[in-house]
Amino acid sequence: MIRTxxxxxxxxxxxxxxQALRDVNLEIQDGEFIAIIGPSGSGKSTLLNMIGCLxxxxxxxxxxxxxxxxxxxxxxxxEIRREKIxxxxxxxxxxxxxxxxxxxxxxxxxxxxxxxxxxxxxxEQLVKVGLEDRIYHKPSEMSGGEQQRVAIAxxxxxxxxxxxxDEPTGNVDTEAGNAIMDILEGLNREGRxxxxxxxxxxxxxxxGRTKRMRDGKVLD
Amino acid sequence: xxxxxxxxxxxxxxxxxxxxxxxxxxxxxxAAIVSLMSVGYGMEEAITGELTAMADLISVMPxxxxxxxxxxxxxxxxxxxxxxQRIGGIKDISAMTYDAVEVEYRNKRAPIFVFGGDTxxxxxxxxxxxxxKEGRWLRENDYKGCVIGDxxxxxxxxxxxxxxxKLIINGEKFIVVGVFEKASTLYAADVDPHIFLTLxxxxxxxxxxxxxxxxxxxxxxDEAEEIAEEIMEVxxxxxxxxxxxxxxxxxxxxxxxxxxFNIIRGVLxxxAAIALIVASIGIMNTMLxxxxxxxxxxxxxxxxxxxxxxxxxxxxxxxxMVSLVGGVLGxxxxxxxxxxxxxxxxxxxxxxxxxxxxxxxxxxxxxxxMIVGVLSGFYPARKASKMSPVEAVxxx
Ligand SMILES: Nc1ncnc2c1ncn2[C@@H]1O[C@H](COP(=O)(O)OP(=O)(O)OP(=O)(O)O)[C@@H](O)[C@H]1O
Ligand SMILES: [Mg+2]
Numbered sequence: 001m002i003r004t005x006x007x008x009x010x011x012x013x014x015x016x017x018x019q020a021l022r023d024v025n026l027e028i029q030d031g032e033f034i035a036i037i038g039p040s041g042s043g044k045s046t047l048l049n050m051i052g053c054l055x056x057x058x059x060x061x062x063x064x065x066x067x068x069x070x071x072x073x074x075x076x077x078x079e080i081r082r083e084k085i086x087x088x089x090x091x092x093x094x095x096x097x098x099x100x101x102x103x104x105x106x107x108x109x110x111x112x113x114x115x116x117x118x119x120x121x122x123x124e125q126l127v128k129v130g131l132e133d134r135i136y137h138k139p140s141e142m143s144g145g146e147q148q149r150v151a152i153a154x155x156x157x158x159x160x161x162x163x164x165x166d167e168p169t170g171n172v173d174t175e176a177g178n179a180i181m182d183i184l185e186g187l188n189r190e191g192r193x194x195x196x197x198x199x200x201x202x203x204x205x206x207x208g209r210t211k212r213m214r215d216g217k218v219l220d
Numbered sequence: 221x222x223x224x225x226x227x228x229x230x231x232x233x234x235x236x237x238x239x240x241x242x243x244x245x246x247x248x249x250x251a252a253i254v255s256l257m258s259v260g261y262g263m264e265e266a267i268t269g270e271l272t273a274m275a276d277l278i279s280v281m282p283x284x285x286x287x288x289x290x291x292x293x294x295x296x297x298x299x300x301x302x303x304x305q306r307i308g309g310i311k312d313i314s315a316m317t318y319d320a321v322e323v324e325y326r327n328k329r330a331p332i333f334v335f336g337g338d339t340x341x342x343x344x345x346x347x348x349x350x351x352x353k354e355g356r357w358l359r360e361n362d363y364k365g366c367v368i369g370d371x372x373x374x375x376x377x378x379x380x381x382x383x384x385x386k387l388i389i390n391g392e393k394f395i396v397v398g399v400f401e402k403a404s405t406l407y408a409a410d411v412d413p414h415i416f417l418t419l420x421x422x423x424x425x426x427x428x429x430x431x432x433x434x435x436x437x438x439x440x441x442d443e444a445e446e447i448a449e450e451i452m453e454v455x456x457x458x459x460x461x462x463x464x465x466x467x468x469x470x471x472x473x474x475x476x477x478x479x480x481f482n483i484i485r486g487v488l489x490x491x492a493a494i495a496l497i498v499a500s501i502g503i504m505n506t507m508l509x510x511x512x513x514x515x516x517x518x519x520x521x522x523x524x525x526x527x528x529x530x531x532x533x534x535x536x537x538x539x540x541m542v543s544l545v546g547g548v549l550g551x552x553x554x555x556x557x558x559x560x561x562x563x564x565x566x567x568x569x570x571x572x573x574x575x576x577x578x579x580x581x582x583x584x585x586x587x588x589x590m591i592v593g594v595l596s597g598f599y600p601a602r603k604a605s606k607m608s609p610v611e612a613v614x615x616x
Contacts, residue, residue: 054523054609075527081609082525093520093613097234098227107524109223154524 006060020046022216035204038213086155090167094139125153145176165196228538242506249499250550253492258558261576280434295430314341324388336422355383355398367398369412444469504596511600519612528605535601543593547586
């Protein structure tokens with residue numbers, strides 16, 4: 001279970017303060033599929049970054065399985081990102097010097113798993129997202145939809161309980177977006193918690209629950 | 221571990237231009253150090269080598285050397301030479317005399333130093349190392365023959381002097397029987413501007429019985445210092461003066477040169493160090509740029525679970541691979557440049573200088589490259605690895 005308690009994030013840029021999140025209290029149950037919608041600048045990405053342990057709150061807390069992530073060390077946070085959470089970005093963010101297989105194997109590499117085992121696991125993930133014939137392609141040699149599926153395979157490589165997508169369909173066409181949503185639904189059926197931010201009402205409709213944000217607050 | 225090397229290699233290759241620039245910076249710095257030091261050692265070896273070949277010699281002069289100047293206090297007598305013959309350990313003694321006199325050639329006159337001595341000894345001292353360009357060396361009964369140095373033949377008079385030409389030395393006619401080659405730096409001052417005669421002819425021409433210079437050859441080099449002391453004592457006794465004679469062994473001259481070489485080497489190393497500092501700044505700059513460029517990539521790696529340590533070790537591996545390649549290539553280039561430089565130096569000095577590449581210089585060069593490369597990679601990599609993942613991912 002994921003829970004935020006009065007989660008607040010303030011960005012300071014010189015004199016100006018931006019309240020990206022204001023006292024957000026949100027509970028996400030294990031195995032839930034939740035979509036977060038809201039206007040640009042409402043704090044959706046900021047919220048996902050906090051939940052995904054990519055950034056630290058100004059005040060308040062994120063609890064994952066009742067562990068207060070604010071109390072963890074840098075290395076422990078890295079371990080949570082590696083083992084518990086799979087993060088999917090709008091811009092795919094693949095390493096362009098590595099091919100699909102190596103990109104997917106990277107989180108397993110950081111987990112210290114041996115090479116053969118790691119490549120086997122990475123290949124399984126690529127098969128799962130339907131990219132068995134793109135294994136040795138570099139990111140620059142793939143379409144946006146394919147790149148995003150590689151990114152999903154990478155997010156899944158350490159078998160995380162939680163999959164977070166910040167507009168995962170934002171940079172691909174409708175067809176590829178639907179394929180991505182099919183994959184996410186499949187992952188949800190496997191029992192994983194799925195959290196996605198989207199601007200697309202059709203995509204939000206496929207989630208089990210939808211939450212709307214405005215001005216750094218989650219509306220009821 | 222293999223994977224890390226592979227990843228580092230990939231990203232080096234991917235950023236080919238940047239990597240080449242970094243490697244180039246290291247190569248230039250290391251090549252400068254290696255080549256300058258190797259040439260320095262080569263120069264030292266060339267000169268001490270020539271001096272060591274003459275290590276059994278003691279030069280005896282009637283005067284004092286203070287600092288770099290020699291003050292002549294008179295001349296030796298025949299009695300001095302005879303007394304030296306009684307000292308043990310001496311193989312042979314050669315007495316020489318010299319003075320500046322007026323020399324005339326085809327109605328042109330010039331003051332020139334005329335050198336006279338035992339022809340066999342002079343042959344050993346000068347003809348063997350320098351060589352004759354034309355004609356032959358003096359014989360003991362060549363009372364009217366002379367051999368001239370390169371500058372006497374070519375520079376001192378309007379017309380070039382050749383074998384069989386006639387010179388008037390201090391009013392007496394002589395025939396040129398031989399002309400020396402142009403001498404190397406070490407011998408240039410002794411040979412090029414001089415005219416050589418037999419001892420008997422020179423005594424007549426210079427109108428003196430005085431001996432200005434005695435060369436002593438010893439049997440055992442280890443005894444040279446002792447014998448030199450004894451020579452000075454004997455001659456000083458004869459003249460009733462305390463420091464009338466100076467007897468200098470080649471060994472002490474080599475020591476004197478050693479000090480000079482330390483200074484030269486210091487200057488060379490200084491120049492090389494400046495080259496390395498300039499190169500280091502370049503390396504730091506390219507490392508900094510290449511890490512900044514990849515801040516985004518670092519953010520992604522951290523977002524998918526890399527620890528700061530993982531990121532840091534990847535970057536350090538990368539920069540040490542670049543540095544190692546740079547160091548090795550730099551040493552290679554350094555050796556080539558050293559060979560070129562020593563060739564140029566040989567041509568310019570007339571000495572046979574061969575660059576000496578010491579293994580410790582090569583190892584040191586590679587070590588310095590690694591240290592500079594890794595240190596300059598460390599700071600930006602550490603900074604980047606400490607960034608929060610979001611911050612780094614946003615970048616670029
Ligand atoms: N690093 C930052 N520094 C300063 N301000 C920031 C930073 N990140 C976000 N903000 C601000 O915080 C607010 C929330 O940003 P956030 O990216 O969470 O919005 P969003 O809902 O994801 O918008 P979008 O739909 O456009 O992606 C915005 O006003 C944004 O300008
Ligand atoms: Mg956003």
